[in-house]
Amino acid sequence: MLVVHGAWTGGALALWAEDTSPPESTSPRGGPSPRGGGRAHPFAAPASVLAAALGEAAARAVPAELTLRLPGSAKGPLPSPESGLPSAARAPRLAAWRVPALLAGPAEALALLGALTEPPPPAPGAPEWGPGTSLRYLAVVAEHARALVRRGRVLPQLVIEDGAHAARWRPVLTGADATAFRELATAMPPACRAAGQGSPSARVLRESLAALADGAVRLALPDRLLRGVRPGPKSPLPERWLSALTSGDAALPGAGEPEAAELGGALREWLAAAHRMDGPIRVCFRLIEPEGDADAWELEFALQSVEDPSLYVPASRLWDGERVPGLPRRSDEILLAGLGRAVRLCPELHTALYDARPSGMTVDTAWAFGFLRRAAPLLQAAGYGVSLPAWAGRKGIGLRLTTRSRAATPSRAVAGQGFGLGELVDFRVDLAVGDHTISEEELEELARLKVPLVRVRGQWVELDDRQLKAALTAIERRRAGEMTVAEVIAEVVGGGDEELPLVAVDADGPLGDLLSGEADRRLAAVATPAAFNGVLRPYQERGLSWLSFLSRVGLGGILADDMGLGKTAQTLSLLLDERTDGPVPPTLLVCPMSLVGNWQKEAARFAPSLRVYVHHGGTRKRDEELAAAVRDADLVVTTYGTALRDVGTLMGFAWGRVVCDEAQAIKNSAARQAQAVRSIPARTRLALTGTPVENHLAELWSIMEFCNPGLLGPAKRFRTRYQEPIEARGDEDAARALRRATGPFVLRRLKTDKTIISDLPEKQEMKVWCTLTPEQASLYQAVVTDMMARIDGSEGIERRGNVLAAMTRLKQVCNHPAHLLKDGSRLSGRSGKLARLEELAQEIVEEGDRALVFTQYAEFGSLLQPYLAAHLDRPVLWLHGGLPKKKRDELVERFQEGDEPMIFLLSLKAAGTGLNLTAANHVIHVDRWWNPAVEDQATDRAFRIGQTKNVQVRKFICAGTLEERIDEMIERKKALAESVVGAGEDWITGLSTERLRELFRLGPEAVS
Structure with a gap:
């Protein structure tokens, strides 16, 4: 390949x-x-x-x-x-x-x-x-x-390429762009x-x-901008330049310097003027709809912070002379200058400038519609803030789909009798305007009036000719009839078309339960299987009913329960439940290598009657031996790496189900292991993951493509229909449509939801501020001086490597001088972090508790383990990636089953997922990975079902160092933390040298 x-x-x-x-x-x-x-x-x-x-x-x-x-x-x-x-x-x-x-x-x-x-x-x-x-x-x-x-x-420009002039288009990057x-x-x-x-x-x-x-413009505008005689080589430069903006050859040979200087200067000033909008404060326009039957709309002028849009100050407050924190002095001048430039995009604003202190405009419905359709998008694209009513931009007309089941009795349908993808249901399609259903006669009346902005039963809606024509055609073509369940699901997932989106679905029976997005609550709960060694919690039984229902009708799903809610137990109970009526084809479970032992033990604990075969390692069975092992197994467990290597062999078996645990491993649809797992045929698919979307919505498409191939359509359509509108523009309509399309196939419960689980204790998170010793501070400053000199003198990949190396060294200094120097020197008394860790560890073991201590550096853990064991006179276990599986399992069992207080040191990469360590009620992150999702996963080794105590989570941060400043950056962008720092520390390497210098700076508060 x-x-x-x-x-x-x-x-x-x-x-x-x-x-x-x-x-x-x-x-x-x-x-x-x-x-x-x-x-x-x-x-x-x-x-x-x-x-x-x-x-x-x-x-x-x-x-x-x-x-x-x-x-x-x-x-x-x-x-x-x-x-x-x-x-x-x-x-x-x-x-x-x-x-x-x-x-x-x-x-x-x-x-x-x-x-x-x-x-x-x-x-x-x-x-x-x-x-x-x-x-x-x-x-x-x-x-x-x-x-x-x-x-x-984009704007046209006159540029020099290889010593000659050329006509090119250049992007305008202001505001959000x-x-x-x-x-x-x-x-x-x-x-x-x-x-x-x-x-x-x-x-x-x-x-x-x-x-x-430039290429995209030429593809979009294949014809000349102006008709007429094509300019020749002796024509004036502006005419030749205008023609070259859409021709296959952008070159302008023989352009005279005086002419080129005049034209190029004007074009450059045009581009520069477009970029002047990109400042910390912008002018904002807010359109306020009238109350009651009035026809008086308000367009309010304001100033708004680009970095913090919540800082919004109406113009009326500025003219009152109020000094607003966060706004620069002479904000009134910024407002007037911005309004003056906005007139070029919305000429109707000029009347407001007759007032020496403009604060807004009162306009009628026709003016408001023109602003919504034409001016608002132009102003937004130019970098202005625009605040519109919640309904603005939504499709005025949508489709409402109603289906009614033909099942003989509800009880038979819920039991799975008479319900399948091929079952026929009656359907009806109605037209919806806003929240109301309207008749064909009402629609024809709206079309006759040709009013683009109307109030329908108390709600304002936008209408256009294309929507009205599409609605009339759709209602004539397909008003009512019958469809199969599979066709209904395809309609719901498809979401209608661009002009007529599907805005509501009303279905009864099991189909309604599935499409509601609350199938686990509406379907009759399946009782804990008799062969299950334990009792499922109520929400787990509801999860089992949802899994069982999907499996019976041949659909796949994503069990996205929060970590610790028992995805493993629900999956094992599903395997037991479907075997109560006789043998079924085996299930292939693919998981990370670190979880193979966990699945073995959980199966032996909860489902001892299941026959489990582990297909992994150099001694794994092949050919006839493998075929016999699969034939005799109920559950075959393998790893993603083995599945990739043996995909050809695994494709040859008749699997009843393929399960992907930690399914974020297949979030990249183009990755070889994702392609390999998708290629293994099975009747149904199941994905288990606590994080179905870590960074981008494309990851959800990839996992859904595994579960139900083709259901969400091609990746390109998903990107244009859902991903771009939601990620780039925060489109609420697209978000609702995506929830409707994926909701039936994704079950997500949070352990913080008391309606799901009320007996899980609290998780208390806190930051522990540490100081540096004078030795650490001296080393820290020396590293900053040395590495900034290297960063200044490097570019490209080398610069990126130097930035990463600088961060690593500074984090090592914050841990301990011996961690940086690697000289085998003593540990005691040389590190603020180590001193705080000693104190906490002593308190924890004296109280009879147990703690997990995470570090991202295996070498630092190797230093800490013998030191803490001697200092505490207690067992200090140490789990890292270099241990064989058998040793890892022994350590986990000793920590979970032992009866004495102890500390468990863990490498973040080796133990951040999959392990059940509920014997601990303290979690300490000695050094940070700066990825909230990774830290939360590690914390959830202790904060999960089976935990009976409050869990205290402490995150060590050295004050006055890069650790504090990056923590501040994460806190400021908490809502986007996963997408901003989703790749660990790589996002920092693109910062400018000045930003890095400020990030690495040693503050006076750092030294104790």
């Missing part, structure tokens, strides 16, 4: 590929370095092979050879994480490597990147391929460029910059975004 990577260079998309096919490609064969060039990349596929794999998508790409700066060692380059190839490089360095490549211009790049969400099947004989992280990132950039063009966020640009630059994978000699990510992003936006 080929892993295809992408970079941006010289105005073109550069594609190259790693060949992951064994065995030849797994041994470096680069050879000596030619003079001035770099060695041949040992895993790179020839350009001809890459072109064959991409097929039509790369038909117009040009073969080339690039020299890339990639991490590696003297022996060879470091394989990419997506390749799955082994690497022995311990301390990689950037080096030049020659790779065969394909170069695609902007138009071709847009087509190729747009096809990544639905890559066509490879041609016969062509190698299989998948996009690497860099290529998927550039696909996001391409879609962002298209969005800018769709919203008119400027924020999106900064976030994209921060998230750029290093490989995207490998062809640019390590250029800063912002520069590479600006170049690629400009080229892709």
